[in-house]
Amino acid sequence: MRVVLFGPPGAGKGTQGSLLAQAYGIPHIATGDIIRDHIARHTEFGLKIEEAIAGGNFAPDEDILYWVGKRLEEEDASQGYILDGFPRDLAQAEAFDRHNLAVGQGIDTVVELMIDQEVVAARLGGRLVCPTCGEPYHVVSRPPTVEGICDRDGSVLLRRPDDEPEAIKHRFTIYDRMTLPLREYYRASGLYAEVNADGTPDDILQRICSVLDARKSASLG
Secondary structure: OEEEEEEEOOOHHHHHHHHHHHHOOEEEEEEHHHHHHHHHHHHHHHHHHHHHHOOOOOHHHHHHHHHHHHHHHHHHHOOEEEEEOOOOOOHHHHHHHHOOOOHOOOOOOEEEOOOOHHHHHHHHHOOOEEEOEEEEEEOOOEEEOOEEOOOEEEOOOOOHHOOOOOHHHHHHHHHHHHOHHHHHHHHHHEEEEEEEEEHHHHHHHHHHHHHHHHHHHHHHO
């Protein structure tokens, strides 16, 4: 089972990617994790990406495709994967299709997590993080014992700049321009499915699994 998971910021791609990986016994591969790993290890790619990010730019497509491809060659991905954060746009999707054709491994399903910007703003607006230990909180779903204070070390919790209302609006604008065209691209190939991403993580997981299981049954039938 080879699955691409995409959706707007705050749709829960990371959470669902991890849950799906556990449910199906295949790795959750997030390009953000690959990039952070290279930056942490100060690799040549990591230094290059760090410089690009500092300048407000994205990682070059050819570099991302190369490292995603290398990750997909690892043993744990031989039976499938949940790919999160890639492809980011049509150029990457087309390049990934060419890569898959060359290695003889195509995508099975592309799932878009559908959610309104207002719901995302409410969801992300409640997120808090400890600046000292990095522990995440949420004012509704995971509040600290003492309001505004980290349970672990007593630091004052902060809201990430990306979770501010204007930042969320800007991220949606970028998503609509760059990533949303993937919907029609994959719909034309018959790989596309959409899932309502409003609800509890377990509710959303069940919806995605229903789609994936139905696709798998259809392919076997």
